[in-house]
Amino acid sequence: MKTPSEKEIHGIFLKIPFLAGLSEEERLELRRHIIHRDFRRNEVILNEDDTSNYLYLLLAGQVKVIQKIDQHKEHILAIHKTGDFFGEMALLDGKTAPASVVALTDGRICLITRETFIHVVRTNRRAVDGIIDLLCMRLRQAWLQIRVMSFKDAEDRVWAVLQGLGEKFGVRDSRGVIISLGITHQNIASLSTTSRETVTRFLSKAVKSGEIEILDRKGILLKRAFSEKRHLF
Amino acid sequence: MKTPSEKEIHGIFLKIPFLAGLSEEERLELRRHIIHRDFRRNEVILNEDDTSNYLYLLLAGQVKVIQKIDQHKEHILAIHKTGDFFGEMALLDGKTAPASVVALTDGRICLITRETFIHVVRTNRRAVDGIIDLLCMRLRQAWLQIRVMSFKDAEDRVWAVLQGLGEKFGVRDSRGVIISLGITHQNIASLSTTSRETVTRFLSKAVKSGEIEILDRKGILLKRAFSEKRHLF
DNA sequence: AGCTTATTGTGACGTGCATCACAGACCCTT
DNA sequence: AAGGGTCTGTGATGCACGTCACAATAAGCT
Numbered sequence: 001m002k003t004p005s006e007k008e009i010h011g012i013f014l015k016i017p018f019l020a021g022l023s024e025e026e027r028l029e030l031r032r033h034i035i036h037r038d039f040r041r042n043e044v045i046l047n048e049d050d051t052s053n054y055l056y057l058l059l060a061g062q063v064k065v066i067q068k069i070d071q072h073k074e075h076i077l078a079i080h081k082t083g084d085f086f087g088e089m090a091l092l093d094g095k096t097a098p099a100s101v102v103a104l105t106d107g108r109i110c111l112i113t114r115e116t117f118i119h120v121v122r123t124n125r126r127a128v129d130g131i132i133d134l135l136c137m138r139l140r141q142a143w144l145q146i147r148v149m150s151f152k153d154a155e156d157r158v159w160a161v162l163q164g165l166g167e168k169f170g171v172r173d174s175r176g177v178i179i180s181l182g183i184t185h186q187n188i189a190s191l192s193t194t195s196r197e198t199v200t201r202f203l204s205k206a207v208k209s210g211e212i213e214i215l216d217r218k219g220i221l222l223k224r225a226f227s228e229k230r231h232l233f
Numbered sequence: 234m235k236t237p238s239e240k241e242i243h244g245i246f247l248k249i250p251f252l253a254g255l256s257e258e259e260r261l262e263l264r265r266h267i268i269h270r271d272f273r274r275n276e277v278i279l280n281e282d283d284t285s286n287y288l289y290l291l292l293a294g295q296v297k298v299i300q301k302i303d304q305h306k307e308h309i310l311a312i313h314k315t316g317d318f319f320g321e322m323a324l325l326d327g328k329t330a331p332a333s334v335v336a337l338t339d340g341r342i343c344l345i346t347r348e349t350f351i352h353v354v355r356t357n358r359r360a361v362d363g364i365i366d367l368l369c370m371r372l373r374q375a376w377l378q379i380r381v382m383s384f385k386d387a388e389d390r391v392w393a394v395l396q397g398l399g400e401k402f403g404v405r406d407s408r409g410v411i412i413s414l415g416i417t418h419q420n421i422a423s424l425s426t427t428s429r430e431t432v433t434r435f436l437s438k439a440v441k442s443g444e445i446e447i448l449d450r451k452g453i454l455l456k457r458a459f460s461e462k463r464h465l466f
Numbered sequence: 467a468g469c470t471t472a473t474t475g476t477g478a479c480g481t482g483c484a485t486c487a488c489a490g491a492c493c494c495t496t
Numbered sequence: 497a498a499g500g501g502t503c504t505g506t507g508a509t510g511c512a513c514g515t516c517a518c519a520a521t522a523a524g525c526t
Contacts, residue, residue: 067380075383093369098376128361135368136326142375143331147300149382150308150426193383195514200474428484
């Protein structure tokens with residue numbers, strides 16, 4: 001994993017919507033209270049039903065937010081990338097974490113303590129608005145996911161998931177949108193409530209029909225046009 | 234439908250968490266800005282993708298929050314009862330409504346305009362906290378629904394939905410919990426991503442095995458014990 | 467490089483449940 | 497009280513897809 005430089009971290013902080021209202025000085029003060037932590041692929045960062053006292057900001061790498069369904073099955077609620085937050089729910093309503101967070105790749109997070117977080121929110125009107133926006137986004141995303149899950153055909157669900165990944169992680173290319181993530185067929189299955197085999201079969205079929213292309217190094221090129229922005233993740 | 238009395242309405246307002254911080258005077262001032270509206274069973278109160286300028290408070294009756302999946306299919310995201318809010322998302326993030334709201338029974342709502350709502354939130358610290366709590370509740374509920382939807386067996390999903398209904402609408406009884414709602418098998422199916430026939434068959438089976446009992450006047454008595462509080466709706 | 471573990475690719479099989487079809491019960495409405 | 501609409505109960509049918517099984521790659525690790 002490439003450790004982000006001081007400059008990059010500063011850039012990440014500047015882009016965080018809910019800290020937009022802070023002065024440069026306040027931002028620096030905030031950063032002084034922050035703990036950094038590296039993590040490795042498959043490491044559990046946060047456990048469902050634990051009481052957590054931090055807000056997490058992802059500085060590098062990707063994580064998945066999951067619910068365990070049974071011993072052999074998990075459902076992925078979201079995938080986060082650099083600059084994304086998670087863990088805010090437990091801080092906001094004081095209950096236990098509603099989902100676990102597991103690393104998809106090696107990476108780095110920083111932890112903002114409950115006290116620091118509360119302080120920022122209490123002293124900063126725009127921070128509150130940012131938090132409300134964040135919650136609204138999460139809720140819309142969850143409802144969209146519910147909609148996708150109620151599609152009858154497994155293939156429709158998988159395709160919707162690919163589109164969603166394309167919107168959040170895709171980079172435009174002359175031929176379409178490229179998703180390059182450390183994601184497995186099993187992960188896609190856990191996102192789309194289907195089995196790993198169904199995903200594998202669907203992808204092969206989609207390659208044959210020319211809708212997608214598998215690139216070297218885990219890239220998926222989506223060639224079919226998007227219907228619209230939906231923010232599935 | 235029984236129209237709620239002045240006194241009952243006052244009682245409803247007192248119990249609203251996000252208005253808890255208001256003085257009696259402010260509460261009265263707020264109520265002066267409010268429009269009442271009666272609705273009938275099956276009436277569409279709010280349409281997905283519309284821009285809505287009101288926060289809705291249910292004074293009497295029940296409504297379902299739905300997403301249309303296709304021409305013949307809908308998914309129910311939530312059922313609301315007297316005292317519940319809906320429509321807050323469009324006000325908070327300024328986007329279109331993420332779901333439709335349709336009346337399950339005749340009833341009455343009151344509409345709080347965007348301006349009034351914003352005014353309350355701007356001038357009242359505790360109102361903001363109430364809103365954040367509401368959003369957290371909605372999000373936890375959505376994630377729980379996602380978990381239930383990813384259960385493999387239709388029967389498990391239906392049973393989870395019945396439990397959820399019991400928690401929100403049930404009244405305790407010496408023999409268990411009674412759900413008395415104007416809900417159809419089709420509604421239960423739309424809550425649990427299965428077909429109406431599967432629900433019917435499951436209910437008959439559950440009656441035979443003694444887990445539930447169908448009472449006159451649309452009541453369902455759940456005899457099996459609950460595992461835990463989960464707030465599915 | 468070589469060995470191990472994780473991931474992907476495919477065939478074969480069985481079944482849960484969606485779907486269709488229709489009958490009977492139970493309403494509202496006039 | 498009649499009768500049209502909605503809701504419930506149940507059988508028959510078919511197939512999408514979950515599951516098992518195993519082979520072929522690819523990716524990590526020392």
